[in-house]
Amino acid sequence: MRNCIEYVLRQDKTSELLTYVTGPYCHDEINYDLVYRTFLEEKKMWDKDSGRMYAHNIISWHKDEQITPEQALEFGKEFAENWFSGFQTLMAVHKDKDHIHCHLVTNSVSYEDGRKLHNTKKDLERMKQLTNQMCRERGLTVVEKGKHFDGSQIEKGEVIAWSKDKYNLFRQQVKDSFVADCAMAILKALENCISKEKFIEKMKQFGWSVNWIEKRKHITFQNQDGKKVRDSNLSKTFHLDISKEGLENEFDRNRQKARDSVNRDSRSDEELAGYYRQVEAACEGADGVTGASDGRERRVTGEKSEDERVYPEISGKDTQAENGKTEVILRELRNARRNSEVKRRNSSFDNRNVRNAEVESIASAEQRRFEEQKRLEEQERARAARRRNKRRSGPEL
Template sequence: METVIFIKEGRQNRSAMRAVINYCQQEHKTYDSKSKRRLVSGVNCDGANSFREFMATKKVYGKDNGMFFYHYAQSFSPTEKITPEQAHKIALEFAEKAWEGHEVLVATHCDASHIHSHFVINSVGFESGMKLRQSPSTLKHLRKLSDEICLAYGLSVLKPYESGGKRMSTREYRARMKGESWKQKLANDIDKAMEFSGSKDEFICSMSILGYHMTWTDERKYLTFHCPNGRSCRDIKLHDDKYLKDNIERELLQREFPDGEKQPTGWEDSRELYEQHLRERALAKAELRRVAESYS
C-alpha cells in the first residue's frame, strides 16, 4: 500500500528549511546499496543544492518571509514489492505533476522497512514568483494523484475513506504504513473472527478468543471494541463501512439464516448434519485459538 502524508512543520524560517532539507538528504538514509547511488533529486532544481536555489528564488521575488516551505512524504507498506529506485522514480513523476512551477527536493529513504520519499517544496514559484497556497482539499487531491500513478505501476493503494467514517490522522497513516497500527490489527482480527463465525454469538466468542470484548447493544448506534492493549475503538473509526455495527449484524444474520427464515431448519431434522456442524465449528475455534496464540 502507498499513501501521501503532509508533515506539518511548526517553524518556518531559513534555518528550519535548511534543517529539514539536510535531514532529508542524509546519505545513510538515501543511499541505495542495490543501485549504488544516492536517491536525491530535484524537480526544477538541483536536489543537492536545493537550499541555495530555494533561497535564490525567494530573494529574486523578495519573498524570503512567511511560509518558507512545505513538507510531504509518500510511503509504501513494508509488504509492497518495490525497490528504492522504483520508489524514487515514482516520487519524481508525482512531484513533477503535483507542484508544477515550483522547485522540489525529492529524497527517497531506504534505511527503514518501509520505503518512503520526502518532498520539500519551495513556497515561492520560480517562474511566477507566486506563493504556493493550500486548501482543505489539497491533501485529498495529492493522494488521488499519487494513487493514480501507483496504480499505473501495478502497486496497491489505501482504500479511500468510506462515507460516514472518521478521517484518519497523519499519525495513524504513518503507523499503518509501518505495520504498527493497533487499529489495523483490530480490523485484521475482526476479519479473522468473521471467517470463523456463522452467527452473532459465534462472532462474539471468536473475538473473545482473540482477546477482545465488545459493547454491543440495540440502544447504541455504534459497536465499541475493547482491545487487549486496553484501548477502545468505535466501529466508525476503522475507516471502512464493513466494520460498522449494522453491516456486521446484517452479514451475520444472513449467515445464520441464509434463506431469511426466522428459525434455522435442517439441523433439527438431521442429527448427522447437526453433529457435522458442531465438528466444523469446533475445528474453526481450534484454528482461531492457534491464530490467537501466534500473537503472543
C-alpha cells in the first residue's frame, strides 16, 4: 500500500493542485507518508490492519478527449464520493502520458463502521456503467464495444489488448507469442470446419489440445509446452468471437455454405446436361442431312450422285471436313460428360460429408442428453437412499 501511494503521488507525474483525499484527513499537505499513516491508523482503530489493504482503480480518457486535468480531478471526486462513500480515497490526476488519467487508492476499511471493502465482477461492471453515465452528463465520449474512439469499426482480428505489457508483446514479438499462435490456429481450423469434433481434431493437428466441457463456461486451449489460453482472453485481445456460442455459429455457417455449394453444383450439372442434349440433337440432325434415305441407299449399292461423278475430289473433301467437325463435337461431348461425372461424384462426396457431420453432431447431442439424464437419475437414487437411511436410523421409541 505504501509503494502504491508513493507511486500515485510522484511529483514527476502530478502536482499538488491535482490531488485530493476524501474522508478523515487532518493534514494540510498531501504526501505519500502522511496518507499512508492516515490509512494505517484508521485500520488499527478497527483492528483490521491485515489482509487486503487497499483498492487501486484508474479512470482514463482517450488522448483526443476534450478534458482538462482539473475536470478530471472533479470527475474522480464525484465518482469516489458516490462509489466509495464511507471509505478514505486518495486521488491524483496524472498528465505525464499523452492521455489524462486519474488514480484512486481506497482504504479497504470504512471509517464509518469498520466494514471491509469488497468488489465483485458485477461491481466492476456497475462501476463502468457509473463512469459512462458521468461521461454522458459532461458530454464526454463513451466507449462503444467493437469501435475505436472516433467511432470507426474495429476490424476482425485487430489486436486490442487492455494490458500494456500484452499489447507491447503483440506489437513487437507477435511471432513468439503463444497467444497469437493459438489465435492463428483457431482461424485456420475454422475455415471449413462444420462440427465441434472436427474443430478439436484440427486444433490437435496444429499442436493445440481443446478442453471443451459442457458444464464449464469457457474453453481452454493448451499447446505442447503446457501453456494455456482461455477463449475469453482471445476474444478480447483479437476482437474475435471465440466463445462456445460463437464457434457453434461458425460451424452452422460452414454447413450452410457446403449445402449451398452442393445445390449450385447440382444446378450446374442440370444446365450442362441440357446443353449436352442440345449438342447431341444438333449432331444427329447433321447426320440426317448428310445421310438421307436415298443417300444411304446409294452408298450401299455403290452408286454415286451426279455431283460425286462430276466433282469427285470436292465431294470427298466436303464429306471429310463434315465428318471431322462431327468427330470434334462428339469428342468434346465425351470429355464434358466425363468432367461432369467427376464433379457429380465430388459433389455427392461433399454432401455425404455434410450429412455425416450432421449425424455425428446429433448423435453427440443425444449422448450428452443421455449422460445428463443418467447422472440426474443417479443423484435422485442417492437422495432416496439417504432419505431411507435417515428414517431407519431414527430414535427408537
